[in-house]
Amino acid sequence: MRFRHRRDGPKAEMDMTPMIDMVFQLIAFFMFAISFSQNEQDERVMLPDSVLAKPANQPLKHPVTLHLTRTGNVIYGGQELPALERLRPYLVNERMVLQGRNRTMEDATVVIRADRLARAGVVQKLIQMCQEEKFEKFALRAQEDIGP
Amino acid sequence: MKLRRIGKGSESKIELQMTPMIDVVFQLLVFFLFTFRIATQEGDFNIKMPLTTYSSSQTVAAESPVVMMHVRLRADGSGRLRQSGGIVVNGDRVLDSFEQLHNYVIGVIGGHEPSAKADAEVELDCDYNLHYEHLIDAITAVSGYVDKSTGQVNRLIDKISFTPPQAAPGS
Numbered sequence: 001m002r003f004r005h006r007r008d009g010p011k012a013e014m015d016m017t018p019m020i021d022m023v024f025q026l027i028a029f030f031m032f033a034i035s036f037s038q039n040e041q042d043e044r045v046m047l048p049d050s051v052l053a054k055p056a057n058q059p060l061k062h063p064v065t066l067h068l069t070r071t072g073n074v075i076y077g078g079q080e081l082p083a084l085e086r087l088r089p090y091l092v093n094e095r096m097v098l099q100g101r102n103r104t105m106e107d108a109t110v111v112i113r114a115d116r117l118a119r120a121g122v123v124q125k126l127i128q129m130c131q132e133e134k135f136e137k138f139a140l141r142a143q144e145d146i147g148p
Numbered sequence: 149m150k151l152r153r154i155g156k157g158s159e160s161k162i163e164l165q166m167t168p169m170i171d172v173v174f175q176l177l178v179f180f181l182f183t184f185r186i187a188t189q190e191g192d193f194n195i196k197m198p199l200t201t202y203s204s205s206q207t208v209a210a211e212s213p214v215v216m217m218h219v220r221l222r223a224d225g226s227g228r229l230r231q232s233g234g235i236v237v238n239g240d241r242v243l244d245s246f247e248q249l250h251n252y253v254i255g256v257i258g259g260h261e262p263s264a265k266a267d268a269e270v271e272l273d274c275d276y277n278l279h280y281e282h283l284i285d286a287i288t289a290v291s292g293y294v295d296k297s298t299g300q301v302n303r304l305i306d307k308i309s310f311t312p313p314q315a316a317p318g319s
Binding site: 016020023024026027030031033034041047048049050051052053054055056068109111114115116117118119120121122123124125127128131136137138139140141142143144146 | 176177180183191194195281292316
């Protein structure tokens with residue numbers, strides 16, 4: 001079988017402009033929508049909703065974020081601790097860091113991100129342990145209730 | 149001055165190489181697609197609670213504010229708020245829902261001076277097994293409401309504390 005040899009004629013060019021327009025639109029959207037400040041969130045914890053949960057106007061001075069799963073385990077620094085008492089050395093460490101920076105315990109805020117199905121008693125025990133380590137300011141975190 | 153005119157015969161156009169740009173743009177697009185997460189906004193309920201709040205209830209009582217409410221939250225076996233009588237205020241007022249608690253707080257706070265309002269305090273006393281979401285519901289009910297017409301948050305009681313945690317059932 002013989003194939004015909006094509007001559008070098010005018011090339012068919014694809015118009016890339018609409019595609020590039022769309023791609024740039026998408027990139028612009030994602031660039032504005034992305035937020036790198038969500039690094040203290042944890043997917044293992046589902047926060048309860050509240051209509052009053054509004055983002056703070058200014059960031060906390062020295063936040064110590066503790067996540068509490070529905071099973072009662074604390075997540076600190078991405079590490080899930082099997083027992084509440086295992087958190088104590090980390091709290092002591094946080095206190096030492098504060099003292100090293102010449103800050104008082106009033107500057108620190110313990111942010112508690114507890115799962116909506118976590119038990120209130122465990123949350124209270126967690127607060128009590130922090131109090132025993134001289135922390136006194138707490139922030140119970142909830143997610144904004146945007147309605148149905 | 150004489151300008152040279154490019155002849156029609158020279159048809160060799162300068163073509164812009166789009167391939168590297170498209171490569172990079174797609175890389176960026178894929179990066180943003182994978183790192184994008186739809187997350188709702190989060191907010192905090194601030195609670196200032198030094199250790200003395202637990203240990204010296206008598207000292208606290210001596211400086212007790214004009215409006216001091218003790219709110220007891222009772223859970224059923226599954227950790228939900230009891231259907232009836234789940235909320236007890238100051239030991240005698242039994243309420244069934246957080247809406248009733250909210251209305252009760254408005255009723256109590258409304259009859260006081262603004263200074264007393266700022267000084268008002270709520271102490272929450274929860275069953276060990278109560279789900280944390282109900283605790284947040286109670287805090288929401290006592291700490292304010294959103295004005296539907298303006299969308300502004302009106303604050304009620306800011307000072308919230310907890311009683312010492314109850315013992316775990318079966319411990």
